[in-house]
Amino acid sequence: MxxxxxxxxxxxxxxxxxxxxxxxxxxxxxxxxxxxxxxxxxxxxxxxxxxxxxxxxxxxxxxxxxxxxxxxxxxxxxxxxxxxxxxxxxxxxxxxxxxxxxxxxxxxxxxxxxxxxxxxxxxxxxxxxxxxxxxxxxxxxxxxxxxxxxxxxxxxxxxxxxPTEREIDGLAMSSRNVYLGERRRKVGIVLRQALQAAEAAHKMGKCSRDDVLALAWDVTNQMSVAQDKLSEDTRAKFEVDYVSLADPDTLEEIDEVDDTKGAVLSGAIKMLPLESLKDGEKLGLGEDKVPVRLIDNILIPPRRP
Amino acid sequence: MxxxxxxxxxxxxxxxxxxxxxxxxxxxxxxxxxxxxxxxxxxxxxxxxxxxxxxxxxxxxxxxxxxxxxxxxxxxxxxxxxxxxxxxxxxxxxxxxxxxxxxxxxxxxxxxxxxxxxxxxxxxxxxxxxxxxxxxxxxxxxxxxxxxxxxxxxxxxxxxxxPTEREIDGLAMSSRNVYLGERRRKVGIVLRQALQAAEAAHKMGKCSRDDVLALAWDVTNQMSVAQDKLSEDTRAKFEVDYVSLADPDTLEEIDEVDDTKGAVLSGAIKMLPLESLKDGEKLGLGEDKVPVRLIDNILIPPRRP
Known part of the structure; x- marks a missing residue:
């Protein structure tokens, strides 16, 4: 496009x-x-x-x-x-x-x-x-x-x-990233971090949906709470659309990672418009007034291919 | 198929x-x-x-x-x-x-x-x-x-x-015709006759939907009335699903034949199961107990191509 x-x-x-x-x-x-x-x-x-x-x-x-x-x-x-x-x-x-x-x-x-x-x-x-x-x-x-x-x-x-190309901080490259000013950019990497936490849980031997995804939700919840505590002109609020652990062929949600198939860890968040701006702050295209949807994913490869 | x-x-x-x-x-x-x-x-x-x-x-x-x-x-x-x-x-x-x-x-x-x-x-x-x-x-x-x-x-x-291949009496060939016994076969050609009547109307200079289709409906109505008058063991009843005069590219119904485009005259009827059988009568596959849908059409070519 x-x-x-x-x-x-x-x-x-x-x-x-x-x-x-x-x-x-x-x-x-x-x-x-x-x-x-x-x-x-x-x-x-x-x-x-x-x-x-x-x-x-x-x-x-x-x-x-x-x-x-x-x-x-x-x-x-x-x-x-x-x-x-x-x-x-x-x-x-x-x-x-x-x-x-x-x-x-x-x-x-x-x-x-x-x-x-x-x-x-x-x-x-x-x-x-x-x-x-x-x-x-x-x-x-x-x-x-x-x-x-x-x-x-x-x-x-x-x-x-x-493979997904990423910015230095890990944010997945996307044509829509130009809409993110500095503030929303920094918070936007929460999605990547959440998926990495879930991936780490799996690498440490967790296989059940709840065990794997709990760590992702911890990351997004903590970031959410942290933003809530900040003032309107320093925070960037976001909503989690979904965090998914799914079958790699059907994308149906799974309760357990099947070691022969692996899985797809994926998520989407919506960066909300900034509530109030600070003088001299680096803004994105459209002055951070439009919500921006970010998506990312990590493939969990099969263990016994 | x-x-x-x-x-x-x-x-x-x-x-x-x-x-x-x-x-x-x-x-x-x-x-x-x-x-x-x-x-x-x-x-x-x-x-x-x-x-x-x-x-x-x-x-x-x-x-x-x-x-x-x-x-x-x-x-x-x-x-x-x-x-x-x-x-x-x-x-x-x-x-x-x-x-x-x-x-x-x-x-x-x-x-x-x-x-x-x-x-x-x-x-x-x-x-x-x-x-x-x-x-x-x-x-x-x-x-x-x-x-x-x-x-x-x-x-x-x-x-x-x-082009449509036809039986000697004009019935369009179809894999489903085997379900028609002699009695339903004879009545089934009403669709072809109706479309031919409409085509003739157009050839004689009629262009409006009503003028063209009226002749088709006359044919189906007459056949319908004729069947109603016969006894159950000699008649073959049918229902008209549609008689259409349509644009050849979009198949939308038209009010008037556009001489530069021509039109499609088409129709579908449902031959109903025979109500009662006669001894020795020639039956179709399935003994004429299933309804059979028949379709047919005539292309009205453009006059000024």
């Missing part, structure tokens, strides 16, 4: 290491934004995107890797040639739906999201017919939905998943 | 005239049958199907045409590799939906039908990646849905439509 950051570039780089030609699509897909979501304000940074890709392509050339041969930035009319893109439910148009996967986790608060994602990916895969397609681990549910779509519809492509 | 008749064979023949290799799929797709529809009793005639295709292939060989190189008869597990085929609404699984097209005409009485059709056709097209795919004009709504799917999802195939 453009607004490229290091996460996107790392995927293009992996693609160039595994293939001779890399096709990059940049398309802000309307059908994956709910009617009350941020389609209109989604960051669009076309010129920076292009020069980032050009720089990367130069580098790839020097390194003798595959090259970025195409940047595909279609209009809505190309991707939705008959009826205009509709993101209402049930809505009109031609859609791919992947249930119940698309209704879990992110899908609960974003009911049209994965319908839009699956639909546009099906179209893009048909346009490009790529040998491999690359997605980032950050959007773990997206990777599961796309893998399921590829399997169920017998699409002739290999789905590859590149 | 197997239960091959001359209509299917004519499509294979057209395909062999236009291509060097013809791939035939035979698969009774569960997701296009509603839970109360005839999935279990749908005619399965595997051995006859194979020998009909073998005979046709021999003929094609003698004529120097393209050949039938593959008969693809997958299991449900191949076509639905993750979740089992579900034909409930909303149901679980990976589906293609084409709305509002799929909700009109046939879709009104068969709400899961075109979801199942679009889904299985997407899968088959991905498995085969054919240059051309062949459908029969008899299922006109299916042809419109598939064309829309191919356009909206940028599928790399050409949709070709072969």
């Amino acid at each position: 453009g607004a490229l950051h290091k996460g996107h570039l790392s995927l293009a780089r992996i693609a160039a290491e595994e293939n001779s030609e890399v096709f990059v699509s940049i398309y802000v897909n309307p059908t994956q934004f709910g009617v009350n979501e941020d389609l209109d304000s989604y960051p669009k940074t076309w010129h920076t995107d292009i020069s980032m890709l050009e720089d990367l392509d130069q580098e790839l050339g020097r390194e003798g890797k595959g090259r970025i041969t195409t940047i595909f930035a279609p209009t809505n009319k190309v991707m939705y040639p008959t009826l205009p893109p509709d993101s209402t439910l049930p809505g009109t148009g031609s859609f791919v739906t992947i249930t119940p996967l698309a209704n879990l986790l992110e899908g609960k608060s974003r009911p049209v999201f994965f319908r839009g994602v699956a639909t546009i990916c099906m179209k893009l895969l048909n346009v490009v017919e790529p040998e491999c397609v690359y997605f980032g681990q950050k959007d773990v549910q997206q990777t599961v939905v796309i893998k399921r779509m590829v399997q169920d519809f017998h699409l002739n492509t290999i789905v590859r998943v590149g | 197997g239960a091959l008749h001359k209509g299917h064979l004519s499509l294979a023949r057209i395909a062999a005239e236009e291509n060097s290799e013809v791939f035939v799929s035979i698969y009774v797709n569960p997701t296009q049958f509603g839970v109360n529809e005839d999935l279990d009793s749908y005619p399965k005639t595997w051995h006859t199907d194979i020998s009909m295709l073998e005979d046709l292939d021999q003929e094609l060989g003698r004529e120097g045409k393209g050949r039938i190189t593959t008969i693809f008869a997958p299991t449900n597990k191949v076509m639905y590799p993750t979740l089992p085929p579900d034909s409930t609404l909303p149901g679980t699984g990976s589906f293609v939906t084409i709305t509002p097209l799929a909700n009109l005409l046939e879709g009104k009485s068969r709400p899961v039908f075109f979801r199942g059709v679009a889904t299985i056709c997407m899968k088959l097209l991905n498995v085969v990646e054919p240059e051309c795919v062949y459908f029969g004009q008899k299922d006109v709504q299916q042809t419109v849905v598939i064309k829309r799917m191919v356009q909206d999802f940028h599928l790399n195939t050409i949709v070709r439509v072969g």
Whole structure:
């Protein structure tokens, strides 16, 4: 969807290491934004995107890797040639739906999201017919939905998943991070820390849902309490949407980590708008007035693969 | 879906005239049958199907045409590799939906039908990646849905439509016709006659919906009255599901035939079970105890193409 950051570039780089030609699509897909979501304000940074890709392509050339041969930035009319893109439910148009996967986790608060994602990916895969397609681990549910779509519809492509790129403090890179000023940024890493605490619990031998997730909830609760105690012009409040321990193929919640399958630890929080600002404080795009949803995840690998 | 008749064979023949290799799929797709529809009793005639295709292939060989190189008869597990085929609404699984097209005409009485059709056709097209795919004009709504799917999802195939094959009396060939005994067969041609009457009205210069369809309704009404007057052991009652005059691309009902676009005249009737039987009467499969839905259509071509 453009607004490229290091996460996107790392995927293009992996693609160039595994293939001779890399096709990059940049398309802000309307059908994956709910009617009350941020389609209109989604960051669009076309010129920076292009020069980032050009720089990367130069580098790839020097390194003798595959090259970025195409940047595909279609209009809505190309991707939705008959009826205009509709993101209402049930809505009109031609859609791919992947249930119940698309209704879990992110899908609960974003009911049209994965319908839009699956639909546009099906179209893009048909346009490009790529040998491999690359997605980032950050959007773990997206990777599961796309893998399921590829399997169920017998699409002739290999789905590859590149690791989540992170800021130095561990925050997962996201195009929406530009909306976070310094204050919300600092608190936003609570999600990463909570998931790491749960991961640590599992590494120390915990397997039951309650034992694993209790440590994640401790982290978010402590941060929540800490923010509550601060004054309005120094705190950044947030809400936890979910913390999940799920089956890696179905994303159904599990009571116990199955050592042969591993699990997905994931979560989403909503950084609320700042209540009051301090003079000279470093603000994000939109002056920290809009809520920002952050997601992150950690894969628990199988122990006996 | 197997239960091959001359209509299917004519499509294979057209395909062999236009291509060097013809791939035939035979698969009774569960997701296009509603839970109360005839999935279990749908005619399965595997051995006859194979020998009909073998005979046709021999003929094609003698004529120097393209050949039938593959008969693809997958299991449900191949076509639905993750979740089992579900034909409930909303149901679980990976589906293609084409709305509002799929909700009109046939879709009104068969709400899961075109979801199942679009889904299985997407899968088959991905498995085969054919240059051309062949459908029969008899299922006109299916042809419109598939064309829309191919356009909206940028599928790399050409949709070709072969003419409806008919019995000598004009009844459109259908795998379900085996359920019609002699008595219901004779009355069943009322649908064809009604559509022909409407077509004739248009040819004589009528363009408005009411003027065109009035003649079709006259035919069905007269047949209905005639049957009502007969005794239970000589009549065959039927219900008209719809008679439609629609836009050829959207299948929306139209008030006036647009000479630049033409129109689709279509209809569906339900042949009811016979009320009482006569000794020695020629019965259909299932002894004419099940209702049988018949569909048919006539394309009104554009006048100024």
